[in-house]
Amino acid sequence: MNTIRVGVNGYGVIGKRVADAVLLQSDMDLVGVADIATDWRIKSAANRLPVFASTIEAQQAMRGADVPAQGVLDDLLAQCDVVVDTTPKHVAAGNLERYRALGVKAVLQGGESHSTTGHSFVAQANYASAIGRDSTRVVSCNTTSIVRILGALDAAGLLLRARGVLIRRATDPWESHLGGIMNTMVPEPTIPSHQGPDAQTVLPGLDVVTIAAKGAHTQTHSHYWTLQLTREATRDEVLDALRAAPRIAFIRMSDGLVALNSTVELMRDLGRPRGDMWEVAVWEDLVTVNGSEAYLAYQVYNEAIVVPETIDAIRALTGTVPDAATSIRLTDESLGMRQDFLTPAEEPDHDR
Template sequence: MNKTRVAVNGYGVIGKRVADAVLLQPDMELIGVADIITDWRIRSAVGRFPLFASTAEARDAMGQAGLTISGDLDDLLAQADVVVDATPKHVAAGNLPRYRAAGVKVVLQGGESHDTTGHSFVAQANYDSALGRDMTRVVSCNTTSIVRVLGALQNVGLLAKARGVLIRRATDPWESHLGGIMNTMVPEPKIPSHQGPDARTVLPDLDVVTIAAKGAHTQTHNHYWTLQLTRAASREEVLAALRAAPRIAFIRMADGLVALNSTIELMKDLGRPRGDMWEVAVWEELVTVEGDEAYLTYQVYNEAIVVPETIDAIRALTGTAPDAVTSMTMTDSTLGMRQDFLAEHLPVLSGGQP
């Protein structure tokens, strides 16, 4: 098998997780990681894979810091089939000329606008339209969760419209010393917040409005949804639609998972790398249906949810997996994703792994 040669530019919160996920894929080879940093974040990668400097200035700084550098970003791109750009917001757009010159496929992250690539990606929703493209953009963590959950109900003809409230984490945990929000909550300055319109870049027919605020916590986002269904339905119908979709997992207050922090602790106890949760965690008891209205709440682990989507985007651009089910089944199996974190006997579904 000729493996897809993957480069990662940006070894931060998302980049390091994507790099680890690429290493697990039987059809991919991680040929190197590029960055501009010289501190513990990049030093933790020494010896695991080749390191490259994203800029000429960074190459000098990394060399002076005693890091062994295999070359610059152009050297890395010369070896790659695909580059995943996980650099900070808006930096990736400036890198596109270098990527085009190198003739590589490009996967960007949700910090960039839809217009940058002309295509936004969530594997279960629009894998086919990404096949063979030169570039795509994996949407943000919150938008990914919206497409997964609301798309599951839309796919079975149950969803008419959705209105959601998002309580976002204030900052990434490792940056909490730099500032943040304490003893307050900060509303986003406009309604709808950007996640609803962003979801429509993937699901154009989705009738969705989102309202968001930043809360005084650093781990995970929390969503609350009021859903207008297309008809009166039962709770079991809604639950069945969610269970049939990949990358959604149920959690239960009856198991003691009563708050955001308890779910994160569970991920650590399950042996997840970095305590990551790639799935959307829906509180099963709180899924409520009254006639043609449904209500639910779920948790989004912002540092990890887009990682499996990024892996699938690589396969879509290169055409190495012909459809979403083939790619997602491989990705979910290698990562060890589940559809129920605590059930003893876990069903295997198309595109999902127990």
């Protein structure tokens, strides 16, 4: 089987992680990464990856900064089957027609609207509907977590409706010197917040409402959910539904994982690249079921959670792997994803 030739346009928080994940896939080749920057980020990339300039102006700037650009974006695209666009919000939408004109399939990120591609993607929910398309949009970090968690319960026939509160990080850690929220919390100005309707672009039948606020921290998001179940259920039934789904891992306060920072530190101790957590981390000892109501809390590592979805989206667009379970297994094994960070266990069968 021929490997999928992949380019990454935008070498920021998501782009650099996607590039490294592509390098780990036996069925993909990373052609290169493109950007307009000439600072430490792209210089570090140039030490180990082929670098291209996203514009003519950027190419000139890279030459002046001694960044060895191998060409411009069109030179990169001419060698690619798929481009992953991780440029800032709304930039990718303007690039899409260029990709289509060159016959290059495109994976966009959650900063773009659903209407840009007409398809939004989470591997466990709608992989099949992306097969052969010219483009898709991997939904945002929070929306990805919602589809993983609520989708697992919905697939088990347990979920009737969901109401969630999200406490979002103020900014990415590497940008915290540029400003952010200090000593306050800022509610999003509308209810529902955008994450619930966004999840419905992937799971249209989901009865979900989200409320969100930005907090005065820079690492990861936290979610709190009140769930109306379809019937009276036990706690074990809810946990089993979550365990049957991919990319959900369990943490416990009884292990000392009592706050967002402790989980971030755990990822570093596990040797995760950049301290990344690609899974949704559910506090197992907080999962509570009372008759037909359930309550849970979980953590979302916003810098990393969409990376495995992006890898699966590449396979879906090219049609090289025809089913979600196989692609998810390939991706998760390459990254070393876990179902429990502290207790090794036999991985579940996700062929469902």
